[in-house]
Amino acid sequence: MRAKEFLGAQPGEDGSWRFHIPRELHGAFGGAFGGVVAAATVMTARSASPGRRPTALDIRFLRGLPAGTATVVPTVLHSGRTLSCVSVDVLAEDGRLASRATVSLVEEEALAPVGRHDPDRQVPAYEDGTPWPPIGAPIIETLGPRTVPWPDGGNAVAMRVPWDDVDDTWAEAICLPGDMCVGPPVVFEPAAAGLAHPNPDLTLRFAAPIESNDLAGIGRLERVQGGVATVAVEVWSTGGLAAVGACTTTLLDGA
Numbered sequence: 001m002r003a004k005e006f007l008g009a010q011p012g013e014d015g016s017w018r019f020h021i022p023r024e025l026h027g028a029f030g031g032a033f034g035g036v037v038a039a040a041t042v043m044t045a046r047s048a049s050p051g052r053r054p055t056a057l058d059i060r061f062l063r064g065l066p067a068g069t070a071t072v073v074p075t076v077l078h079s080g081r082t083l084s085c086v087s088v089d090v091l092a093e094d095g096r097l098a099s100r101a102t103v104s105l106v107e108e109e110a111l112a113p114v115g116r117h118d119p120d121r122q123v124p125a126y127e128d129g130t131p132w133p134p135i136g137a138p139i140i141e142t143l144g145p146r147t148v149p150w151p152d153g154g155n156a157v158a159m160r161v162p163w164d165d166v167d168d169t170w171a172e173a174i175c176l177p178g179d180m181c182v183g184p185p186v187v188f189e190p191a192a193a194g195l196a197h198p199n200p201d202l203t204l205r206f207a208a209p210i211e212s213n214d215l216a217g218i219g220r221l222e223r224v225q226g227g228v229a230t231v232a233v234e235v236w237s238t239g240g241l242a243a244v245g246a247c248t249t250t251l252l253d254g255a
Contacts, residue, residue, distance in 0.1 A: 019070045158216050212239075216235070
């Protein structure tokens with residue numbers, strides 16, 4: 001299966017895209033899983049800035065995206081010699097705005113061929129992980145995330161990307177564990193016990209392409225203050241660090 005098939009993606013003639021997102025891709029709070037929505041915005045931004053490499057994603061989840069067909073509309077805010085910036089709106093079938101993202105992409109030919117690669121960290125094997133219990137989120141059954149040990153602080157989630165063309169859609173793939181790993185640090189925080197905890201945003205900085213379908217997302221709770229939790233995010237692949245990021249989690253009183 002290719003990424004476009006998994007996401008039900010169909011490009012439109014006007015530059016917009018349609019994504020069929022069934023209930024099997026829904027999260028725990030009554031709408032499409034944020035990692036899937038984020039992946040759709042990255043794929044759409046690529047089409048508006050062809051040939052360029054995604055480097056950054058900032059997405060706000062404004063309301064739950066119901067099951068069905070979403071319309072995803074890109075707007076090129078800037079396209080320079082080195083950097084493109086694309087705004088992407090995700091609309092539900094009723095036309096209401098569900099999410100808004102900003103994606104940055106770079107022209108690789110304009111960049112110096114330099115880099116620094118730290119020694120590879122051993123990424124925990126998906127097969128050695130503990131499957132998540134049913135929590136009322138269909139996406140858990142679809143993606144099958146597993147809890148794995150991690151030597152540093154944070155909660156690690158191993159995941160196997162459900163499509164084959166990760167060489168071409170590696171940034172989209174990173175969005176899945178990048179969003180999946182933000183829940184566990186809050187779930188296990190005593191101050192959040194019994195509270196609903198949706199996350200209305202996600203920020204990712206894509207450090208490098210991935211080298212396999214196996215990824216690990218690490219979420220680390222940095223602080224809880226006034227009902228708002230801040231979670232730091234890392235995504236690792238067998239080739240090293242793939243992305244860093246952060247998200248906000250809102251702890252809902254009486255939910």
